[in-house]
Amino acid sequence: MENKQMYTKAQLTWLVVLRVFIGWHFAYEGWVKLLNPRWTSLPYLLDSQGAASSFFIKLTQNPALMDTVNFLNQWSLLLIGFALIIGCFSRIASIGGILLLLLYTLSHPSFIGASYLMPFEGSYLWIDKNLVECAALAVLCTFPTSHVIGLDRYMKKIMPAWVRKYKLI
Numbered sequence: 001m002e003n004k005q006m007y008t009k010a011q012l013t014w015l016v017v018l019r020v021f022i023g024w025h026f027a028y029e030g031w032v033k034l035l036n037p038r039w040t041s042l043p044y045l046l047d048s049q050g051a052a053s054s055f056f057i058k059l060t061q062n063p064a065l066m067d068t069v070n071f072l073n074q075w076s077l078l079l080i081g082f083a084l085i086i087g088c089f090s091r092i093a094s095i096g097g098i099l100l101l102l103l104y105t106l107s108h109p110s111f112i113g114a115s116y117l118m119p120f121e122g123s124y125l126w127i128d129k130n131l132v133e134c135a136a137l138a139v140l141c142t143f144p145t146s147h148v149i150g151l152d153r154y155m156k157k158i159m160p161a162w163v164r165k166y167k168l169i
Helices: 009-035 042-046 053-059 063-086 090-107 129-142 152-158 161-165
Strands: none
Touching: 009 063, 009 090, 009 129, 042 053, 053 063, 053 090, 063 090, 090 129
8 A cells, every 4th residue: 555645735835845946946057057058067077175076077187078977967957957846756856966966065065164266155064055955855755745746646647566666756
């Protein structure tokens, strides 16, 4: 038997608002990057200072790899955002968003004293907006709403049993 989560009207409303707002943020960031033909993640990656900075900096040394990184970043942001907004495959989109934000955090951790060339919105000690958004996406994975308000409500009826079993939507 399927475990049905029941939310109060206020809980459902604010969880859906959270999902749509995060979706908007992701989609907008992806869309802006796609519309700018000169956009590249190269300066961001060159400015890496985290534990994995050597990995991110090495990515910039191969132009073909940079094209792939740019493509994946732009389209991941746009598709994750769109999926969250319409509530379609939102659990997978949330997990994808978490992974993307963790990559950003590995590249640019929020440490006191870290000085980045690219604008950074102040010093947060250890927790910055990426980690806050990551935690919010984890909340959305734990308390899904797209099965109530979203396309997942209809998708789960036509998906194979293994998709429902592993709660991928």
